[in-house]
Amino acid sequence: MPMPKNKARQVKTAVEREAEVTGLRQKLLQALPPFFTRQTAAKMLGGLISPGTLANLDSEGQGPPVKVKLGRKVAYERSAFVDWFLSRS
Numbered sequence: 001m002p003m004p005k006n007k008a009r010q011v012k013t014a015v016e017r018e019a020e021v022t023g024l025r026q027k028l029l030q031a032l033p034p035f036f037t038r039q040t041a042a043k044m045l046g047g048l049i050s051p052g053t054l055a056n057l058d059s060e061g062q063g064p065p066v067k068v069k070l071g072r073k074v075a076y077e078r079s080a081f082v083d084w085f086l087s088r089s
Helices: 005-031 038-044 051-059 078-087
Strands: 035-037 067-070 073-077
Touching: 005 078, 035 038, 035 078, 038 051, 038 073, 051 073, 073 078
Parallel strands: none
Antiparallel strands: 035 073, 067 073
16 A cells, blocks of 8 residues: 655655764764863854753753863763754754
């Protein structure tokens, strides 16, 4: 039984989405340093998420899972941050 056109398009969209996410993940892993601050994250993501939003999410336990606190600064680990960021979309 042939797949309805709209169902076929949904499958293709899922495949396309996976390819886009994989490509974006690779670009972010290449562009970001191994550890970086909230400000760097906001700058590298073109303002998609602000340092304040990251701070709020961290305080609620919903921020990236791997971070290092250095005095008043927070640094995120690259691969954990990228995985977390892409999981939110």
